[in-house]
Amino acid sequence: MANFQERQGLSELQSGLIYEIVSSLIGAVGALLLSFFFLGGLLGIAIGFLVLLAALVLAILALVRLYGGFSKLEPYVQNMELGKIGAILAVIPFVDFVGWILIGISLYFLGEKYGNDTLKIGGIITAIPIINFIGLILSYSALNHIANYYPTPSTSGASQGQGQYQQSYYPPSPPTPQVYQVGQGTLRGNVATFTLYSTDQLIIRRIALEGTDVYAVSFYPSQINRGNNNLTVTLSSVPVNAIQGALYKLKIEFDNNLTLFVNLIYSPS
Template sequence: MSMQNPELDGLRKLRSGILFLIISPFLAGIGFLMLSLFGLAALAGASSGGAVGAAAGFITDIIAGGILILLGSILGIVGVLRIKGGFDILKSIGRDVGIGGTGGTLYLVGLIITVIGALIVITVVGIPVGLPLYYLGLVIALIGDILIGVGIYKVGDAYNEGTTKIGGILAAIPFDLISFIGYIISYIGIGKIINMVSSGTYVANPSYQAGYSQPYSQYPQQYPSQAPQFYQVGQGIIRSNGYAQLAIYASTPASIISANIQGTPLTSSNINPNMLNQGNNYLNIFFGNTSSLQIGGQYTITITINSGGNIITINAIATYQG
């Protein structure tokens, strides 16, 4: 059974979380409309003489509106948990998106405060306390929202995907409509990234260095001009959890037979994906216990490839980050 690709898992979590944040404001917005419009209508009825009926209608509208706000906040919490989880996974494989994870934490704290405020609001007698608490949560969530937008931009920058970068910029602008549009654009852009990573055809931003000790560059092997070309893109990383992440360019589809770290007994037990598609391929190679490696040390990983029946070996450089 092949190992799940953590990069795709992180991107998918991020995208699904953004979808929740697109839906969440609708519910909360409807709730606020009910609190304001229906509440005013009830008060107008009270001024015309129907005090008892108006009071009952006001209470009903407050409860209904508060419930919608509560549901919207809870949906937002689910969304931001997935966004934070997505950022954390991408950070763990070397993507420079930590600011998005920080934003997710702040957003989560803010939304929890809004839920508490909404719960107090629907008790009716707690409105003077509940609403200020709710707005305090909104301010904290707003700061988190800005940082999430910056994190989304960094995702677009890492994968050289312009739509995601535009979406991240708009999402970071603290105006509801603009931010909302930014999340929609980000959702579309990250979908493109997922498709590129799944097919192994994405081209990394040449200036992007997160997770690598130097900018992306190519290390071609010497083959005749008509022969298939396989070489490393950038410089990889090896982590203490036993995984190595590498980007490999292939001029033609091929299969990976094995990988080993030179000068050590470490040999791959799982490579995902184990097929190379034409273009850039992001590999996750599991070597097991890497505690014998030196933190900061550079190691050569030899990858054996089967290309149309021809066995080819290429060397890739990776830094052990511990």
Template sequence: MSFETDIEGLKELKDASLWFIIIEILAIIGEFASVAALVIAVIDLVLLFTIAIPKLRHAFQIFASTGKNVSKGFTGLNLILPGIVVELLGGALAIAGLFSSSVSLAIVGGVIVFLAAIILFIAYLLIGIDIFNLGNFYNNDMLKIGGILIIIPFISFIGWILTYVSVDEVINKLRGGTYVPQQFQVYQVGQGIIRLDGTANLTLFSSINVNVVSASIDNTPYTTTNIIPNVLNVGNNFITMKFAGVTGLIPGNNYYLTIYLSNGTSIKAVVTCSST
């Protein structure tokens, strides 16, 4: 079984981690720099939105293409921009209140900054959870610890350092054939497709024999039990699912599936809509 797509995602995660390390360290330096603090803050924001976030988003997209559920990470990334915008607004109001000697304005600004801190905490909480889950998937404790530490303000850079360092170990195991899957694993291999008539084709890897009970298209009312074959054998399994009455699919768009198994678990898969 090839893990080339996983390796591509891990490399992108490593690159993103490096930039988050730089951004976090610059932010700490900025706390102690008086004259250069504004310049450092601007550099931080530019690096965050032009390099770090796009690279991490791309990493999550690659992991999603292999069926890993990284939806929390996407949500976390989407929360960073509004969190920072709210933080800047609150900071501006607080400063304006101080210069105008308006206590009420300064208090309002402080409250808004506090709300922004909550938004940003939730953002990095969701990102950290998905990185922890990746560590769990690849059986790598350092990656799991990195995901936990990313959540914690002021020391999150340590989490990014651990994430950066752990990736090489995971890649070496995947390339060297020493990666040992968990006792039970079912996940998507490669990219699936779904046609405009609701017929989906994808490949699932299973470490055990298990039945596929049903499947649904996320954020839609469409579900199906018309799955051929409905039994996964050990190894790769080519699956066809037929969702009846599907309308509104857009060619080129990705759609996420939730696949329910007979052992009570479910997995995520991603399919791209094809017009043919």
């Protein structure tokens, strides 16, 4: 399951995108007001400028949230540093379009990580200057879909959640081995890929898809070591009536009688 930092990163990207969408709409309204009231005296011009100023403030808040979201997801998803650079460049005139191209690329890789084609398409469109507003809407919708699997972190639970994150990566020396899922796994066709963190060496005995008769015909590696382990599992078949974006649970049984459930998001091969 995703830890606190990963859920918080997704939440910050969501809020950053919605801020940017609202900022674009307010900016368009401000430009129209300014053009209509330009001949109407100083009051009309002042109203137009105030609306544009509000849009600018929202745009800056959006980029701050996007930068924070990409930063928090950087340990789990590749190329998130491009989104951070893009959030900085998007503030600078004349190179802001380059910033949004980089943000779009990072959104694409985020969609690839979570197996969400809508987010991949949204990232591509976000990178296109003329129609990037459509990409922002698609990306926000896709992130909202992904976030349904992860409750949005609350302020009161931040301390507890942060402790869970630290435990996942810097666990104490427990009397018995502990295993955690790192990030979100994907199920493409009948092949599952995911990452586990372990405090000790463990041998995998059996893997099956929870609630189905689908089981693993092969998995590599068959033994996990201390630290992060990238696993690939080939299942006996594709889940019946599999739906793109659906969440599945993979049941893993180890030689020390430990059982772990891994979250997978389905995507057709």
